[in-house]
Structures are given as C-alpha cells and as structure tokens.
Amino acid sequence: MPEDLRVLLVGGGGREHALAWRLSLSPQVESIYVLPGNGGLALQKGKVQLISDVADRDYNAMVKRAKELGIGLVVAGVDVAVVDGIEDYFRGTGIPCFSPTKGAARIEGSKAYAKDFMQRNNIPTGEYRTFTNYEAACQYLHEVSHDVVIKASGLAAGKGVVLPKSKEEGFDALRDMLLNKTFGDSGSEVVIEEFLVGYEISILTFSDGTTFKSLPPAQDHKTVFDGDRGPNTGGMGCYSPVDMVSQELLQVIDCTILGPTFEAFRKEADPFVGCLFTGLMITETGPKVLEYNARFGDPETQALIPLLDDETDLAEVLLACTTGRLASTHVGVRFEYSACVVQASRGYPGDFPKGLPITGEYDRECTRLILVSRHRDTYEKHSSFTRRRDKHISCWHCTR
Numbered sequence: 001m002p003e004d005l006r007v008l009l010v011g012g013g014g015r016e017h018a019l020a021w022r023l024s025l026s027p028q029v030e031s032i033y034v035l036p037g038n039g040g041l042a043l044q045k046g047k048v049q050l051i052s053d054v055a056d057r058d059y060n061a062m063v064k065r066a067k068e069l070g071i072g073l074v075v076a077g078v079d080v081a082v083v084d085g086i087e088d089y090f091r092g093t094g095i096p097c098f099s100p101t102k103g104a105a106r107i108e109g110s111k112a113y114a115k116d117f118m119q120r121n122n123i124p125t126g127e128y129r130t131f132t133n134y135e136a137a138c139q140y141l142h143e144v145s146h147d148v149v150i151k152a153s154g155l156a157a158g159k160g161v162v163l164p165k166s167k168e169e170g171f172d173a174l175r176d177m178l179l180n181k182t183f184g185d186s187g188s189e190v191v192i193e194e195f196l197v198g199y200e201i202s203i204l205t206f207s208d209g210t211t212f213k214s215l216p217p218a219q220d221h222k223t224v225f226d227g228d229r230g231p232n233t234g235g236m237g238c239y240s241p242v243d244m245v246s247q248e249l250l251q252v253i254d255c256t257i258l259g260p261t262f263e264a265f266r267k268e269a270d271p272f273v274g275c276l277f278t279g280l281m282i283t284e285t286g287p288k289v290l291e292y293n294a295r296f297g298d299p300e301t302q303a304l305i306p307l308l309d310d311e312t313d314l315a316e317v318l319l320a321c322t323t324g325r326l327a328s329t330h331v332g333v334r335f336e337y338s339a340c341v342v343q344a345s346r347g348y349p350g351d352f353p354k355g356l357p358i359t360g361e362y363d364r365e366c367t368r369l370i371l372v373s374r375h376r377d378t379y380e381k382h383s384s385f386t387r388r389r390d391k392h393i394s395c396w397h398c399t400r
C-alpha cells in the first residue's frame with residue numbers, strides 16, 4: 001500500500017461523509033478529494049478537499065482530473081456513478097476503482113434483471129412478474145390473489161416502490177409508472193412482487209469477486225414519521241447491529257443468499273468487486289431478498305462505518321477488494337451499537353423549503369455519545385463551497 005495515497009470519492013451524501021471521515025483516519029491516506037461533496041465535508045478540512053468544478057456524470061473529466069491529481073484509489077459512493085459504469089472508465093488507466101463493473105451493477109440498475117438473476121440462481125426472493133405493457137400488468141394485478149408491491153424497475157432515488165393498500169391503488173401506481181411516466185424511463189418496466197411479511201434488515205458486504213466479508217446487519221427506517229407512519233423516504237435513520245438476528249440466521253444468509261449471489265456473478269456476469277448491499281425480509285419461511293444495491297447503503301453506511309475496529313484500515317480494505325486480496329485483509333467491528341438519525345426539512349420527501357440553516361442543537365450531557373453529525377446533500381454557506389444541492393438533510397450519529 002502506498003504511503004501517500006490520494007483517494008477520489010464520488011458522491012455528496014452522508015454516506016460519503018462517513019467514508020471520507022474513516023478514510024482520513026488511515027495513516028497511508030494523504031488526501032481525499034470528494035466530488036462533489038457537501039457542506040459537512042466542506043467543514044471537515046484536514047485531509048478532505050472538495051472538487052466542485054467537474055460535472056457529476058462526466059466520467060471522462062473525472063479520469064482526467066484523477067490523473068492530474070495522482071489519485072491512487074477511486075471510490076464510487078453514489079448509485080448513479082456505479083450504474084453508469086464508472087469502473088469501466090477507470091479500467092486500463094492504472095487507477096484502481098472500488099466499484100463493480102457496469103455489467104455487475106445491473107443488479108441495482110434494473111430490478112427486473114435482479115429478480116431474474118435471483119430466480120435463475122435459486123436465491124430466495126418473493127414471487128414476481130415484470131411488465132412493460134399497462135394492460136397486461138393490470139390484467140395480472142386483477143387476477144393475482146396475494147398482496148403485492150409495485151416497483152419501477154430502474155433507479156428512482158428510493159421513491160419508485162409503491163405498497164398499495166387496495167387493488168385501486170395498485171392500478172393507480174401502474175398508470176403512473178407505465179402511462180404517465182412519473183419516473184421517466186425508470187418506470188417503463190415495472191415489477192409486481194409478492195408482498196412479504198416479516199422484518200427487514202440490510203447487510204453490507206465487501207467483496208473482491210471471490211472472498212466476501214459482511215458488516216453486522218443494520219435496520220433502516222424508511223417512513224418519514226415516528227411509528228412507521230407517512231410516506232417512504234430515502235431512509236430516516238438506521239442502527240446496527242440488530243439483536244433479533246442470530247449468528248445462525250447470519251449463517252443461513254451466507255449459505256443461501258450471499259455465497260450463491262457472488263458465485264452467480266462470477267458465473268454469469270462480471271465478478272462483483274465492491275460493496276454489495278442486500279435488502280432482506282426475514283419471513284417465517286426464512287430470509288428472502290428484497291433488492292440488491294451495488295454500493296454502500298445510505299444511511300446504513302453512516303451507522304456501520306463507526307463500528308469498524310481500530311485494526312481495520314478502510315483504505316486498505318477497499319484497495320484489497322480491487323486487487324483480489326480481501327481474504328488476507330482484516331475487516332473487524334467493535335461489539336458496540338451505532339445509530340444514525342436523519343434530520344430533514346419539514347415536507348420531505350415531497351416539496352420542502354431549501355436553504356434553511358442546520359442548527360443541530362443537542363444536549364451534550366444527555367447525549368454524550370453523539371460523536372459527529374454527517375451531512376447529506378447540504379451545502380456550506382460560509383465557505384467558498386457554495387454549490388447548492390437539492391436536499392437539505394443532516395444525519396446525527398452516535399455509538400453506545
């Protein structure tokens with residue numbers, strides 16, 4: 001591992017804030033350039049610098065800038081970069097890129113592809129059908145006897161899943177996605193899935209394509225209000241580990257889901273190099289996959305990164321994944337609990353006022369365990385970094 005590693009981290013969320021914070025603790029890391037970063041990262045200073053003059057999806061410009069800066073590791077945080085195939089742009093440049101290939105990232109970019117992938121490889125998941133035709137989808141919804149979930153197949157920023165309470169709501173969702181194109185091309189194909197009953201967990205797993213090492217299970221809270229009320233969001237908070245999940249259950253998940261998943265990648269797509277996020281429903285008949293993401297989860301990462309133990313060097317782990325050395329690289333966690341709570345403007349996930357100051361008052365005596373706040377899509381008004389993001393959210397994090 002080089003002594004003066006320069007990292008380019010792509011994204012501007014709380015996830016990137018958590019990753020940059022942990023990478024900055026690695027003695028081998030000299031600097032971390034975050035593109036575009038956010039207001040919280042602008043305050044981080046130290047090893048962290050923001051790049052605000054390269055467009056979010058201009059990967060040729062990213063390669064050029066990475067070469068100019070002498071970058072030794074690229075880390076793709078945000079889903080769009082992973083699904084766009086950022087790894088393919090860096091391949092052959094000599095700069096390792098921690099991201100699955102565009103081919104492997106289809107597991108996130110198309111829920112229809114992901115469901116077929118699971119079915120072909122006997123990976124437990126709910127019953128489903130996929131449709132591009134509105135009439136055919138309505139016909140199926142009319143006939144089906146179980147409760148369903150309706151999903152836009154493409155990326156939809158966590159807003160493309162509808163849990164209809166009646167058939168009518170289901171038909172409305174199909175009309176919105178397939179006819180009214182509410183989600184644009186992302187909704188031109190829909191998955192109608194069996195509604196699964198149980199409790200939900202997320203697992204983040206590092207992989208170099210062959211070896212895989214998971215972090216403890218996390219539980220994300222999707223709805224905007226307390227008590228599981230209100231519309232689904234991109235995640236209002238998260239904690240880890242989850243006491244309900246036993247070691248035996250984790251073994252079942254490794255044997256029936258994670259092992260077969262990485263094997264299937266090797267067999268039929270590109271080996272999966274990066275961080276696989278597996279969303280699972282633990283049902284009465286065992287764990288079933290809800291979805292895969294081909295990158296670190298947000299807000300899971302904010303809760304999980306602080307659990308890494310002192311012997312874990314995140315930069316080394318990410319580099320090891322890109323060079324097939326994960327088996328001999330330490331990934332360990334502290335036996336503690338960690339939580340991340342998201343603070344959002346009133347109105348989120350719908351329309352909400354932007355540009356309000358984040359005061360972030362908290363009682364240091366009572367909540368002594370709160371370490372740091374991590375920003376997600378915010379901007380810092382008083383620094384030279386004035387790029388305005390379209391969200392205004394901060395995450396508070398604590399460990400116990």
Ligand SMILES: Nc1ncnc2c1ncn2[C@@H]1O[C@H](COP(=O)(O)OP(=O)(O)O)[C@@H](O)[C@H]1O
Nearest residue numbers: 126149158159160161193194195196279290291
């Ligand atoms: N088959 C299902 N049964 C029950 N709930 C589901 C099902 N699929 C998704 N959900 C709920 O909807 C949420 C979002 O679905 P998911 O597939 O994770 O899409 P995304 O994260 O892309 O919005 C899940 O976290 C879960 O709470």
Ligand SMILES: [Mg+2]
Nearest residue numbers: 158279290291
């Ligand atoms: Mg999800």
